[in-house]
Amino acid sequence: MTAANSPPRFAFLLNRAQKVLQRWIETRPEAWDGISSAQVGLLFFLASRQEPATVGAIAKGLQVAPAAVTNLSKRMQAAGLIARVDDAADGRVTCVRLTAQGQDASRQAHAVLQALNARLTAGFTPDELAVVARWLAQVAALERDLPGE
Template sequence: MDKRLFYLLNKARHRVYRVADQHCEEALDVSVTQLGALLVIAGNEGCQFKEVADTLNLNNSAITGLAGRMERRGLLERRACEQDGRSSRLYLTDLGRQKLDSARPLIQALNERMTEGFSDEEVTVILRFLNRLVDEF
């Protein structure tokens, strides 16, 4: 058994991301990054680019490009911020909401696949470990 924690986390993240992206593209015709943005916006409708970028760990140019592609595809819309005319706020469109609703069973299936073969107690330890990494690093 390989015990190189950093290596395994990195490799696992890339593999899970690749599988999730492939499933999202095939089933929903959106990338896993676009799905992530839809989830962030749905959780905070009217959020700013920076909030989505911070949550998805994207830089400013990446989030600008992502939002532009999603807007062109009709998944979200930008509206000028009432408090700051230089800033935009992001809102889901009906199509964006439909994609998100269709994604929920895919997300559940992916979570089930990742936890398959582990007891509830083991999954709790894994979740505690991953949350600790997120909080402390």
């Protein structure tokens, strides 16, 4: 095969795209005033729920170690973005919930990411976007083949 008709290097392109997106996100101080992209992930996770979440549930949802959530949540609590509360069903268990400041930060970040998604999808048909979404889901499904999964 020649370079002109060789298949796309999907793994390379996906890795490069992820790095560009990460840099794009990190250079939007209007969206992340005082918060990191990791904190945004936790904000979005909590905003998607109707009730507080345990560290274990957050770790599972974000696919990170519970210790990472504990450290992240301590910084976010100090910043006033989240609060620790006793679990309604078991007072021995501590949960995490968004504060009003955390809800505001989540909404602001969500608006920036909606604009990014609009920019990324501009010029594509719904059918084309469905193929991209299906392909990305297939990539994500590789996780099942990882050791310990």
